[in-house]
Amino acid sequence: MILQAKSERSFYHMNGEVAPSQVCQGMACFVARRSDPDRWRRASMQQQTIYCLGKCYEAPASNEEDSLPVVSVSAPEAVVLGNLEPYCALHLARNRTPEELIGEIEISGLRGRGGAGFPAGKKWRAVALQNSIEKFVVANADEGDPGAYVDRYILEANPHRLLEGMIIAARAVGATRGYIYLRKEYPRAHSALLNALEHIQRDPQLRFPIDIVMGQGSYVCGEETAMLNSMEGRRPEPRLRPPYPTEHGLYGRPTLVNNVETLASIPWIVLHGGNAYSRLGFSSSRGTKVVSLNSLFERPGLYEVEFGIPVRHIVEDLGGGLKTGRMKGVVIGGPLAGIIPPHLLDTPFGFDELRAIGASVGHGGVIAFDEHTSIAQLVHHVFAFGAFESCGKCTPCRNGSSKIHRLFDQILEEGLVPSHMRAECLEILNAMEKTSFCGHGVGLAEFAGSAWKYYHEELDRCFA
């Protein structure tokens, strides 16, 4: 059965289908706009705004092409992108107790791949501990972060891996039903999932009720509590926490929400054991992560890497550096994370290590940009996105994101604005960072903060 995010239709950006000629306006397409100026011009003229089609490897992208990215494994083990016998791990899991399964995930050290990096085993245990006649597993397939396209790849090329991860997770936490919240911008993923679901419903060994809920084009719906509201047909604003979804989630029932890549890692961990997984990676970042490199790289595509390698290895050795010019910076983990300037490229790729320099692993999108993009243009682009996607629930984000967007509009038009606007701008960003209700407003402010920290000379030149 396909459910739809029902009411509150005016909240969503996409009530219709994604037009075949639709051009993506996401950050990867923005920084690549010079490679196809005509297509980028079309983007600014089209009626519908779409911030990511998940095709950052061929940006500026449109919905016309039907291609998958080049994929490559550079980690010692191919946890996510490798071939596994489908449902072999599920058969093994059926002979393990829920406690044993949760124990393996805890030992593995797997952290959520959706952005927040929360320990997966801890979340599973929290749901398993709840007494309830109904529990749910929800796969977050909203993949809204411009720059990331690993979930799209898994959904289109290997949907059974996700389903297998979900069914194992359901067994471990005692869930009775699963849902996949899928972004509408991924129509091919939708078809692939429908086929895979039909397959498991036909096989009595695999049968488990899983529904697809289609998103309607809202970035904030990727935030897990906004997503649950959307699924219930409510206004999809983030919920106050606690209570957490693990106790009070979908329809008030305990709910495990995990990202697609997190769930797609589960079959490998069940087959090889939590210890084998935790031997990969370093410090508090265990295992592997798939990073998505944008089209400005010599070799764009998906790379499965082991945590702990320097970011430089990703951008220079795997990506081959930029084909368009000098690399000015890299945005890893989407527009709610900081920019990494060239002098910090030796930072190890890990949750805490990137956090320490104001950046983030996020969902693993790696968008490099060159000297043809000014920092003011980049901040303008990110805040146009931020203001467009703000759900409006809290004042700092609703008003702050559009004020900063308008200020940078003025900067780009006039080249220079009065100096008092600098202090005003920093004050707004400070309020956004300290008082926004969810990660959207906070992340936008952090993005601007890192731009100011690492490119202050360039930004300061915008104020008289």
Ligand SMILES: Cc1cc2nc3c(=O)[nH]c(=O)nc-3n(C[C@H](O)[C@H](O)[C@H](O)COP(=O)(O)O)c2cc1C
């Ligand atoms: C504004 C915002 C957007 C988000 N979008 C996504 C998304 O598209 N996909 C995703 O998996 N997580 C997204 N998240 C994170 C989710 O809230 C949640 O942490 C995640 O789905 C949990 O799964 P994980 O523990 O496996 O990462 C977003 C968070 C915020 C604040």
Ligand code: SF4
């Ligand atoms: S921070 Fe932005 S997206 Fe989050 S609740 Fe506030 S207005 Fe909505």
